[in-house]
Every structure is written in structure tokens, then in C-alpha cells.
Amino acid sequence: MAQNDTVTRILDTAEVLFAERGFAETSLRHITSKARVNLAAVNYHFGSKKSLIQAVFARYLDPFTERFHDVLDELERRYQGDVIPLEVLLDSMARTVLEVPAERNSLKVFMRLLGLAYSQAQGHLRRYIQEHYGSVFTRFSSLVRQATPDLPDAERFWRLHFVLGTVIFTLSGLDALRDIAEKDYGEHVSVRELVDRLRPVVVAAMQAPLPSAEANHFPTAS
Amino acid sequence: MAQNDTVTRILDTAEVLFAERGFAETSLRHITSKARVNLAAVNYHFGSKKSLIQAVFARYLDPFTERFHDVLDELERRYQGDVIPLEVLLDSMARTVLEVPAERNSLKVFMRLLGLAYSQAQGHLRRYIQEHYGSVFTRFSSLVRQATPDLPDAERFWRLHFVLGTVIFTLSGLDALRDIAEKDYGEHVSVRELVDRLRPVVVAAMQAPLPSAEANHFPTAS
């Protein structure tokens, strides 16, 4: 009870501060004071700051992977051998990404953390995520492969990362972008609207024509 | 001579370490020792670590903005009142982005720094970049507006950031992605090839159909 309360309060506070300022820029003292918890509690319950960071991710990614596996199971059952259309796959992933953190209304935090996981150095984090959650991405990739048989493997690999970049970049910087958009266009965009804007863009990106061999008159570097 | 040498060596070393590890994770001692320069030299020549970070960016962005303004001048001259096609605008920007750091063969560093500027908290950096280099982006945006008259303003705003996310995300994480791609598909991609892959995707993203009002059966959050 008391333990669970402390642990939860640390995680709740840590994920917000991490999302706002990054990992290195967030001190344990900042977390524990804001969480009204003793400084030593972090090392007592989590062992180290690294482990706390991983625990913050696990609290999002564990339910996500479980749920996403279920969703993919359901899709494979429903399409029974037929290829699952690309739009269905993308929508399913988006729906799962949105549903999981919605319970704590913290999608913004989740996406920001994902963005940090990619951009921050934090080698241990990338390794942790890869080891623990790489399988579900592999499964998704192979389904996307069946849905886009015309795409060369390498092309599909890069395009998946292209759209991944779009989504993570946009949603992780959502607050800043939303402020600009609101100031310039007066309208307040909800996450739902943003996803609706993203959908056709992502689909078009995946279905774009293959690069032509000509017209490559670019300077090269590295 | 000696000054310039020290200043340059600090900048050269700092940009590499910043790109590899981020700002907070890179200590001045790490920079100065690797640059074979006295620790106090940073504060002597730059004043503070913050100013060093900004100087690292300025060394890329100053030539970039100058050159990009020239390119846009040339385009407006050539098209003389006619709207500049979207592909031309995008290609021109890409060419400028590639050319500027190519002189020091450090495109990778440049893109990684751009990615960090977005993802890291570092409020001072975002402000600095916005103040010093916001105008050229505004100019580019208004040209894109003329090239895509059918897009609602808000839609164009968001799509520009979508593709910005794709490019920055991909090129800033290039090394990691390249390793995976190389391992999985055996082929080593050059930056040039990657840009050629990006081109049709970016164009398709900007020209994707507008989001349909129906088919929005998504859970909402925030």
C-alpha cells in the first residue's frame, strides 16, 4: 500500500518531468521533491536512475505490446490467410497507440518519451527497448510486408521509418507545434484531428512511387 | 592565429560530441580534453556552455540561411512572378541543406544537431534558433503556400512539419538506421540514395488527399 503509493507517485512524477526536460536534465531531487517522497526512495525501489527510466517506459510499453499482439491476433483471425490491407494495419497500430495511454490521459507524455528514446543518446534505453519490445515491431513489419508486396524490402524498411519519424516527431513536439498553429490559425487541434490529418499523409507516403533512377543531381556527402 | 585555432578546435570537437551524446550529457571537460585545449578556454572564448551550444549552431545555420536566401532569390528571379513548383522548392531546400555542411563533410552532425534542437528541452536553443533563423523558414513557407494553393493553410502547416519530422528523424538517426538496414539488407545506403528515397515520399505526403470527414472512429485523448 504505502510502497505501491510511493512507487506510483515516483513513476507519475518522473514520466512528466522526463517528458518535459529529458532524462539527464531531470534530477532525482526534482522528481522526489515534486512527488513529495524521500530522495532515497528512488534508489530503494528502483535501484538506480537508469532503472527508473526503464520502469517508466515499461509502464507504457508492456500494456502496449500486449494489447497490440492481441489486436494483430484478432486481425489475422478475421482475415484468415488473406493479406491485411495496409490502411487497416496502420489504423490498428494508431488505435492501439492512442488507446493505451488514454487511460491516464497521457498520450502526450508517451509520445514525448518515445521521441526521447530515439533522440537522446542513452544507449541503455535503446538496447532495453530493442530487447524487450523488438518482437512486436518485427511482427508488424512482416504484416506490412504482405500488405505491400510491390515494395522492395529495403524501400519498405526506410518508408516505415520515414512515417515513424513523422508520427513521433509530430506528436512528441505536439505542444510546441500546437501553440504555433493556434497562434497562426486560431484553431485548437485535438490529437484526434491530428491523427486524421496524419492518416492520408502516412498512407500516401507508403504508397508513393518508387524513386526514379534519373534526376539525381545532388551533391553527395559522406 | 592561436585564438582562432583554439576556437575552431573547440567548435569542431564540441559539435561532434554534442551530436553523439546530446548537450547535457557532454561535459566541458570532455570537450576540452579531446580538443587538447584548456578547460577555461571555453568560458574565455564563448562565455558559457549555453553560448558554446549556440555558436555550434550558428556555424551551420549562418551559412545555410545566407545561401538559402540566395537560392530563393535566384528561384524568384527565374520564375519571375510565376509560382515555383513544389518539387523545385523542396529540391532546392534539400540541395542547400546538403551543400552547406558538405564542405566539412559533416551532414550527419548537422542533421543530428537539428534533431537535438527539436527534441532536447534546451529552451534557450529553440528561442535562439527561432529568433535568428525563423525568417528564412517563413519565407520558404509562403513560397510553398503559393505552390500548393489547394491546401488549406492549417493543413499545409501541419504537412510541412510532418515532412520535416520525416527528414530530421531519418537523417539524425541515420547511423543507427543504416546499421540495421545494412545488417538486414546487406546494402550500404549513402546519404544521396537516402535523399532519393525521401524525395517521392515527401512529395506524395504534401500532395496526399485531404482527410475525409468520415471514417474517424478513433478514441480520443486530451
Place this chain on the structure above:
DNA sequence: CCACGTTTCAAACAAATGTTTATAATATAA
């Protein structure tokens, strides 16, 4: 009630950080 394992807490620790200072070295100009 007591004993024992768990959790909290204040304090201290060692290490690392950005910055400053005082002095030495060096270049520059008269």
C-alpha cells in the same frame, strides 16, 4: 504485545559539473 521484515527519512558521501581567479606565456605595437 512482541518480534521481524519492510519502508521511510535525514544526513552524509564521493564524484562530476560549470565557472572563476590569479598567474604565466605569448603575441602585438610603439
Place this chain on the structure above:
DNA sequence: TTATATTATAAACATTTGTTTGAAACGTGG
């Protein structure tokens, strides 16, 4: 050369960092 400004250097400074420690408080089962 000499006087002067500029740059380099080593050392110290004040904070801040993550982590550890040992005792206190707490809860739980016997």
C-alpha cells in the same frame, strides 16, 4: 626592446549530481 593587450594554464570554487548509510517509523504475523 619595452610596454601592453591578448591568450593559455593550473588551481580552486561553489553547486549539483546519483548513491549509500544507519537509524527511525511502520506494518504484519505469531
